[in-house]
Amino acid sequence: MTEAEFLAYVQDGGQVETGDWLPDEYRARLIKFIEMHANSELMGVLPEREWILRAPTLQRKLALTAKVQDEVGHAQLIYRVVEDLGKPRDQSLADLISGKAKFHNVFHYATKTWGDVGVIAWLVDAAAIISQKALLKCSYAPYARIMKKICWEESFHILHGRDVILTLMNGTDEQRELVQEALNRWWGPLMQFHGNPIPADEDPMFVWRIKSQGNEEARQQFLDGYVPQIWELGLTVPDPKLRKVGDVWEYTEPDWDELKHVVTGHGPKTAERLDFRRRMLEQEQWVRDVVLAA
Amino acid sequence: MAIYEVFRQEKKGAAFAHAGSVEAPCAEFAEAFAHEQYGRRHESVALWVVPRDAVHEVSAFYDELGKTYHRVDGYSLKEKLRVARERAGTAEDR
Numbered sequence: 001m002t003e004a005e006f007l008a009y010v011q012d013g014g015q016v017e018t019g020d021w022l023p024d025e026y027r028a029r030l031i032k033f034i035e036m037h038a039n040s041e042l043m044g045v046l047p048e049r050e051w052i053l054r055a056p057t058l059q060r061k062l063a064l065t066a067k068v069q070d071e072v073g074h075a076q077l078i079y080r081v082v083e084d085l086g087k088p089r090d091q092s093l094a095d096l097i098s099g100k101a102k103f104h105n106v107f108h109y110a111t112k113t114w115g116d117v118g119v120i121a122w123l124v125d126a127a128a129i130i131s132q133k134a135l136l137k138c139s140y141a142p143y144a145r146i147m148k149k150i151c152w153e154e155s156f157h158i159l160h161g162r163d164v165i166l167t168l169m170n171g172t173d174e175q176r177e178l179v180q181e182a183l184n185r186w187w188g189p190l191m192q193f194h195g196n197p198i199p200a201d202e203d204p205m206f207v208w209r210i211k212s213q214g215n216e217e218a219r220q221q222f223l224d225g226y227v228p229q230i231w232e233l234g235l236t237v238p239d240p241k242l243r244k245v246g247d248v249w250e251y252t253e254p255d256w257d258e259l260k261h262v263v264t265g266h267g268p269k270t271a272e273r274l275d276f277r278r279r280m281l282e283q284e285q286w287v288r289d290v291v292l293a294a
Numbered sequence: 295m296a297i298y299e300v301f302r303q304e305k306k307g308a309a310f311a312h313a314g315s316v317e318a319p320c321a322e323f324a325e326a327f328a329h330e331q332y333g334r335r336h337e338s339v340a341l342w343v344v345p346r347d348a349v350h351e352v353s354a355f356y357d358e359l360g361k362t363y364h365r366v367d368g369y370s371l372k373e374k375l376r377v378a379r380e381r382a383g384t385a386e387d388r
Contacts, residue, residue: 019351073331080315084297089317146314152337292295292319 010139010209018084026208031085038078039096039103045071046273047111063160070153077146097278099265106189108267115182121161127193129154130218139209169233184238192259194218223249298324301342302332310342
């Protein structure tokens with residue numbers, strides 16, 4: 001099979017398996033993309049982990065702990081896919097803590113209040129599930145299969161987040177204000193989440209059919225699904241230009257410089273969280289040693 | 295460390311379908327990891343945890359002669375049925 005034949009095959013909806021011949025560029029792009037996904041799952045639990053001890057009720061503590069467990073489980077499954085593509089887990093983790101590999105922009109920010117925890121579980125997970133659903137048709141089948149399980153778990157994470165938000169919105173004025181402030185903080189990063197609006201046909205990830213939709217398409221889907229849900233609670237989206245014209249949402253241009261700055265390791269919490277991972281990796285070395293000696 | 299493939303059964307009587315894989319130092323750990331990854335939310339009723347080396351894949355299937363007579367798409371009856379009905383004089387009734 002030539003690279004052109006491979007490209008035609010995946011563009012026609014064809015899927016490939018681990019043992020199949022893969023063009024070098026395809027394999028390299030898969031590793032980079034899937035590794036970043038795994039890193040994001042692993043780093044994404046840190047903003048929520050900080051709130052386990054401060055969660056308002058026992059039920060919330062249990063739900064948040066379970067969610068953290070789920071996300072770490074996703075990281076394990078996804079690193080497994082990366083390993084089969086040729087990059088060992090040790091190497092992925094080393095590249096993560098050295099700052100060489102990236103993780104998603106939304107996990108570089110602080111979780112200031114319990115309102116942030118609700119907004120993360122509801123809207124950050126909603127934005128993520130839109131990206132992840134577009135991976136169910138990924139041309140690399142082992143990744144697509146793993147995504148089925150992940151989407152299933154994300155679907156109740158969103159409900160957990162929405163439940164937190166609804167409880168706060170039905171509470172005191174201070175609680176409602178907590179949600180509005182959190183939304184104000186997260187709106188910018190949320191609008192940057194799906195990336196700059198590069199046309200799908202020029203996006204290598206779409207060309208290789210690793211993703212099945214373009215960045216702007218994903219963002220439009222997010223706005224379409226969630227802006228009405230935000231509005232119906234009496235919350236204000238902090239963007240005066242946001243409105244739907246025909247089928248298209250118009251909005252203020254997201255801050256792409258901020259996105260680039262943050263994902264290249266300069267977010268407000270990047271250094272602190274990578275340092276935490278570094279310490280944990282060292283601290284838990286004995287577990288790996290014991291297991292491997294078994 | 296070795297790779298173990300995990301197959302999960304969603305409900306009694308259903309086929310075991312491939313779900314993913316886990317990496318473990320021995321079968322006992324592989325079973326524990328598979329249990330956590332693919333069963334802890336009651337999404338499975340049973341798992342098969344199999345060393346990757348034990349899976350023998352067979353994927354060479356050829357049909358150079360186009361033997362359609364052993365497939366349902368090898369039989370297009372519509373046109374023949376129309377003619378037969380005409381000859382039997384039952385075409386109008388239908």
